[in-house]
Amino acid sequence: MARIVGGYATSHVPAIGVAMDKGLTDEPYWQPVFAGYEASRKWMAELNPDVAIVVYNDHATAFSLEIIPTFALGCAASYQPADEGWGARPVPVVEGHPDLAWHIAQSVILDEFDLTIVNSLEVDHGLTVPLSLAFGQPDAWPCPVIPLAVNVVQFPPPTGHRCLMLGRAIRKAVESYEQPLRVAVFGTGGMSHQLQAERAGLINREFDNRFLDLLIDDPDTAAAISHTEYLREAGSEGIELVMWLVMRGALDDQVTAVHRHYHVPASNTAVGHLVLENAAAAPAVAEVA
């Protein structure tokens, strides 16, 4: 049977993708951002998952105000990196895993999570920046990807609690898939940031680090954070953090944090990064620094 072998949470700031695409990662501004991803890239290479489920949000790219799915699962064979208004990122086409994706869709819908099924989807920086951080700059991504797009642009997004529950339903779905696939789950977005209006530039280190602590050891308390608390404390775009709770729910109740990184800023945003393994399982990979 398939199983979840690791959780990988990271901010998905578009400027991080630009810095990688333009070879700026050693510049003084960027070096402290990327230094925090070196150990986890080794971890990911050793983990070598068969499939990655990437929980992300679309930023007015594939979805507009015409159709706003709260949760949309990609069941396509492949996904083209999108032109978001400044040209598409020079990254590989994202190959999908339709068989597992359809299995998950069926399982969670019958578990009463009313997902939207998507068979044609361009993916924006929300999905491709985390892949670049996790896998570097290969000619082809090392594993197929199942995108799970969460609406966090149109208020209200799903609650943190709903996201955590969906993650648990995804875990159940994966564990009922007959092929012995090893699956990594990505939660992306955040951490504190506000991109709009007079309060743009807001950062809240205390909130972010408390969120990281709770995500590891007390996800149910993290899941109870209200929308208004996110908006007020983490900035209007910090509410993306609900997506990390889907990843967390897909892991066991007890987890081990094998890597943690926090840095301010990348552009307008606090960068947070967390790598989790199930505590009960034998270490998925040898311990990283």
Add this chain to the structure above:
Amino acid sequence: MSADYHDIPGTYVFDAQQSRLGYHLNMFCMSLRHAANRAAFQADEAKYLDRYPMTPEQRTAVLGRDWNGMLRLGGNIYYTSKLAAADGITFQDLAAKMTGMDRDDYRAMMVAGGRPIEGNRSKAEWKDG
């Protein structure tokens, strides 16, 4: 629905009311994702805007690049940033414009840890400040 987020200062929450107000404004911005549309818009902005039934205030805000005005009139930042991108403005410089700060001052604020949460939680705090 009642909302308890209206006292957050300097922030437009893109809720149902804003979304209904800004539908055509945002769909105009969305169209700029495609290079051909960017070219058509840049060739004749007013004519291009005729394709979208916006209010006169929204048109004026777009043509005048009143970034906060667009948000107030129902724009969402992920949409209006596509207009900024078409103008060659980076996201960070757009943020600086919306705060009324010089771009270098804004960048320096971010490098120094960003805008602190203390004093920025509620409109009451901004009045006192």
